[in-house]
Each structure stands twice: as structure tokens, then as C-alpha cells.
Amino acid sequence: MKTSKRLEGIGEYYFSQKLREIEALNAQGRNVINLGIGSPDLPPHPEVIKVLQEASARPDTHAYQSYKGSPVLRKAMSDWYRRHYNVELNPDTEILPLIGSKEGIMHICMTYLEPGDEVLVPNPGYPTYRSAVQLAGGRCVDYLLLEENDYYPDLHELASRDLSKVKLLFVNYPHMPTGQPASRASFEQLIAFAAAHDILIVHDNPYSFILNDEPQSLLGLPGAKEQVIELNSLSKSHNMAGWRIGMLCGGADRINEVLRFKSNMDSGMFLPLQLAAARALELGDEWQQELNAVYRERREKVFDLLRQLDCTFSQSQTGMFVWASIPPQYQTGFQLSDEILQRAAVFITPGGIFGSAGDAYIRVSLCAPVQRFEEALNRISHAQ
Numbered sequence: 001m002k003t004s005k006r007l008e009g010i011g012e013y014y015f016s017q018k019l020r021e022i023e024a025l026n027a028q029g030r031n032v033i034n035l036g037i038g039s040p041d042l043p044p045h046p047e048v049i050k051v052l053q054e055a056s057a058r059p060d061t062h063a064y065q066s067y068k069g070s071p072v073l074r075k076a077m078s079d080w081y082r083r084h085y086n087v088e089l090n091p092d093t094e095i096l097p098l099i100g101s102k103e104g105i106m107h108i109c110m111t112y113l114e115p116g117d118e119v120l121v122p123n124p125g126y127p128t129y130r131s132a133v134q135l136a137g138g139r140c141v142d143y144l145l146l147e148e149n150d151y152y153p154d155l156h157e158l159a160s161r162d163l164s165k166v167k168l169l170f171v172n173y174p175h176m177p178t179g180q181p182a183s184r185a186s187f188e189q190l191i192a193f194a195a196a197h198d199i200l201i202v203h204d205n206p207y208s209f210i211l212n213d214e215p216q217s218l219l220g221l222p223g224a225k226e227q228v229i230e231l232n233s234l235s236k237s238h239n240m241a242g243w244r245i246g247m248l249c250g251g252a253d254r255i256n257e258v259l260r261f262k263s264n265m266d267s268g269m270f271l272p273l274q275l276a277a278a279r280a281l282e283l284g285d286e287w288q289q290e291l292n293a294v295y296r297e298r299r300e301k302v303f304d305l306l307r308q309l310d311c312t313f314s315q316s317q318t319g320m321f322v323w324a325s326i327p328p329q330y331q332t333g334f335q336l337s338d339e340i341l342q343r344a345a346v347f348i349t350p351g352g353i354f355g356s357a358g359d360a361y362i363r364v365s366l367c368a369p370v371q372r373f374e375e376a377l378n379r380i381s382h383a384q
Helices: 014-027 046-056 071-085 101-112 127-135 155-159 184-197 252-262 271-281 285-308 333-344 370-383
Strands: 095-098 118-123 139-144 166-171 200-204 228-233 246-250 321-325 361-365
Touching (some): 014 333, 046 271, 071 095, 071 246, 101 200, 101 228, 101 246, 127 139, 166 184, 184 200, 285 321
Parallel strands (some): 166 200, 200 228
Antiparallel strands (some): 095 246, 228 246
């Protein structure tokens, strides 16, 4: 059976391939320390799990749910945006719960793209942007994010291009993989740029609470709802990655347009998950402060590890990763990553999986206990 043309150029996800290699090494007794994937290793708040357990035990919570999500969850999302981002969202018309924000990326592309439409995609950036655009029949047009420009788009350079076929612009601040924080000035420039060229901005915003004292939403700026649709998630902020709970926020017209596609793809989210997510969004600031204290301690260990590898990095990064430039004796981050994996049984993500502009970098996840980072540092020290 021949696969569809839409899969041409879409390879297996890098981490899917690499995990098989790691499994083979583990079968040989290597006990690989995986510092590559950003899956939180800490649990959600106990109150969140309690709500899930209690709601799951009820006989009336197991039916199909609304395609637009529970009113309880949408109100909690609206209150969360108001409390933390100072953004007013109508819970009935401007919020769409998602089964993880990753599905939202695909929904947006399928909603707006015709074959041949162009999409501005960050390089380096989250690989799913590129694959979703291609699967929807669109064409990816890279824009470079360079260290010397603080990993913000060069909008003057972009404005000099032919943008007549561009419909969407993916942005992501705090940025993954570089950890660059959001900037209100940069946000203002992005909105003006999108308005001038009739482009819809898709802002992917899952990292705004991790090691970041100033969470920002693009929707907090004047005129944003006309130009922006924003994805957010509980995966990182509330240690709920496997729960698959995200949200799409924006103007009512945008939400209704995406809902036309989404409602044909699923039948809503399990109600106890929605009720537990609503409880998570009600947690006070102390929850985030405690979580960030853990990540801050881990980050110091990652800094030590990167110094051992003679990498250079900024200590002002946000999010749950550390992005670092490789030393000059290595041609690419792939080379350094593979060497560390084979010699020290430690896996670190090569920056090149996020685009060609990441070739000279590596990325280390903070999703491991301090003891694992210490063991990784010890292994690398003895392997050098």
C-alpha cells in the first residue's frame, strides 16, 4: 500500500528514532541518562489528582462531552488569563480547550491553509510547526532567529520579501529551544507587522511560567485579537504533560473557524480531566514558586555540566531547557551529542533538530532529579 503524498518529506520524529537507540544501549546495560526530552518528571499538585479521582468515581462523568469543553474549564482558563496575563477572554466565545496544544497546531494549519499557501516558521523552532504545515499542504518559509538579534525575528528583513502568499506566522516566546524571554517591544512590532501584511500570528506559549517572573501573552497587547491566535498548555506549567490539556485563545471568529475543523476530529475531553485541569488553574502563586525553586537548583547543575563540556550559554534563559553553543572542535551539535551518548551514556539533544540555525548548539532538559545531573556530570568527567 502506497502512502499519501502528504507524507512525502515527513520523516519519523527525531526523538522517536533516538529513543530506540537509547533502548538498545540500555539493553546492553549502559543505563543511559536521558537529558533530552522535556517531559516533566514531577507530579501535579495533590489537589488536582484528588479531583480527578473523585470525578472519575462518579457515574455521571463518562459520557461524550461538548466539543467546546466544559464551561467549568473554560471559565477557569479565562480567570487564569486574567489573573496572570491581565488578559480578558470571554469563556463562552474566545477559548477552546484542546487535547494538548500540539493538536491545536495541526487544527490551525488545517483550518487556514490551502495547498501552496506559505507559513513563516522559526529556525530554530519546534519541529511540529513545520510538519503540521506540510501535512496541511502549505509551504514552510524559514525566518532565522540569531543569537546576535536575541533570537527575535528580523522583521525588516521579512518585510523586504514577497509575503503575498503568507497566511500564518508561528512565534513562540519564551522561545523553545533558545530560552529567549518574551519582550513587549518585540510583541508590539510583531502585531504591527502582521497587521501590515494581513498575516495571522500563531503564538505558542507553553513556557511562560517556568523560571520566568514576568509571564506575558501576545493577547495582552492592543489590537492583538485581530491578528493573534494563542496556544497555551498545562503540560509544563502544571506538570500535566501526559494529561493532554491545552487551550486555544483568540477572537470569537478565529475560535469558531478552528472549531469547524476540530469538531470533526474528536468528541471532546474526558470530563474528570477537565474538572481536574480547572482545579490546577486555580492554584495560587506558591505552586509555581515551589516548582521554579526545583528547576532553579537543577539549572545550576546543568550549567556545571555545560562548563565541563566547554560550551557557552546565557544564564538569563527561561523555560525548562538550557541552550548552549558547542565548543569549536565540534562541527555540529549532533557530533557532540553522539559522542557523549556513546562515551558517557548521557543523551543531550542536538540543536540541529530544531533547524539549520541550531546546528552549532545543544539543548539540555531540566526534567531530571539533581542526582541524575550530578551522575551525568560525573560520567562526562570520567569519559573525557
